[in-house]
Amino acid sequence: MALPIAVMQPDSERRRVFIGGRDIRCYYRLFILLAFAVAILALFWFGSRYPSLFHKAESIGHHEVASYIWTEQLLKLPDNPTFLDQVISSVANWIWSMRIGMSFGLVMGALFHTIFQFYPPKLGGNLYLNTLKGIITGAPAGVCVNCAVPIACGITRGKANIESALSFMFSSPTLNFVVISMIFASLPAAYGIVQYSMIALLLLVFVPAIVHVYSKSQLLQPELGTACSIPLDKKECEKSLIDTAKEISILYGKNLWHLIKSAVPLMLAAALVSAVVMALLPLKLIFAHVSLLSIAGLAVVTVLLPIPIALDVIVAQQLYAHGVPAPYVMLFLATLGTFSILPMSYLWTEVSKKLALELYAMFVVLGITASYVIQIFVH
Secondary structure, X not given: OOOOOOOOOOHHHHOOOEEOOEEHHHHHHHHHHHHHHHHHHHHHHHHHHHHHHHHHHHHOOOOOOOOOOOOOOOOOOOOXXXXXXXXXXXXXXXXXXXXXXXXXXXXXXXHHHHHHHHOOOOOOOOHHHHHHHHHHHHOOOOOOHHHHHHHHHHHHXXXXXXXXXXXXXXXXXXXXXXXXXXXXXXXXHHXXXXXXXXXXXXXXXXHHHHHHHHHHHOOOOOOOHHHHOOOOOOOHHHOOXXXXXXXXXXXXXXXXXXXXXXXXXXXXXXXXHHXXXXXXXXXXXXXXXXXXXXXXXXXXXXXXXXXXOOXXXXXXXXXXXXXXXXXXXXXXXXHOOOOOHHHHHHHHHHOOHHHHHHHHHHHHHHHHHHHHHHHHHOO
16 A cells, blocks of 8 residues: 655745745845834933933923033032043033933944945935935934934945935934924024024035035045945845844944944043033133124034033023023024034044035034024014
8 A cells, every 4th residue: 555655845945934025034134124223213212312302391491501511410520629620520421411322323323334234225316305314314313413423424334325414413403393392492583593594504505515516526435435335145035034133233233333433432532622621611701792703712612512412402591591692692502512523523534524624614604693693683
């Protein structure tokens, strides 16, 4: 009697699952990257960023500003602080205030870099559309311009367009809905109107125009763009979930380490320089008289200060409440927080030295201009 013989298919054939006509294994990489991004964003937005922003919005005007560069105090000053005490305290408190935002910027920047290495963005050549995409992504991110630097670095290292990186970096600290509401709720409307007129000029006119000029001269080619790019693995659809996760983890770890090595020393240096400058700056004497020289000199400094998100609004509100002349109030609102020594260093080392200097000069000029424009509306 002949026994029936069952032909068993290999497990790899018998258990295959298809999505859109492709093996599900072809999507493992995308699933893992998306899950990682969702986890990071959820943890940061709902566990830290928006609770912190709402707290700042609720407390604005109810307490004195302790510093122009930090918001959370870890190290208190002694009763009779020396210059060294002031610097050490400011550096420690700045690091403490920025710890969550900068950590998010690093992990998210490395993730952008990793995603764009596997899936290069197809942004096209429309500068305005690419700028708009950066704005739409940056506005809800809710990170300060300093924390946005590693993310922008991840974008450019992943071979995305520089205009998207710039618009992300500049829109994140200014166009968040909580920050906008804080400005119009705590200051006369004229300050908000002048502020966002300047932001509109920056994002919709100056950023695309500058990138257009530099693109023609081919100066805006990120140094690491080509070196960091890797081809897609032809055997992507043959890898298991565990193998794919290992591959992504190794590449992500390398990208994160490269960002940490380049960004963290800059953060610490920026904190030290800012602490020294603020300890030496005679603000009471400067505020006593309004002059072009004083406004310009102050703008040169305030544009470079690396501050936490929304501290510009808190400082401006406090200055307004204490009767500081309107040009200085507007200057701090316009120059603090949108640019700093950290994005300048990033642009200097990875994009274009000339672009870094011209953007710095542009922010100084915008701040001075805003200081004089506000006098038309506020007397």
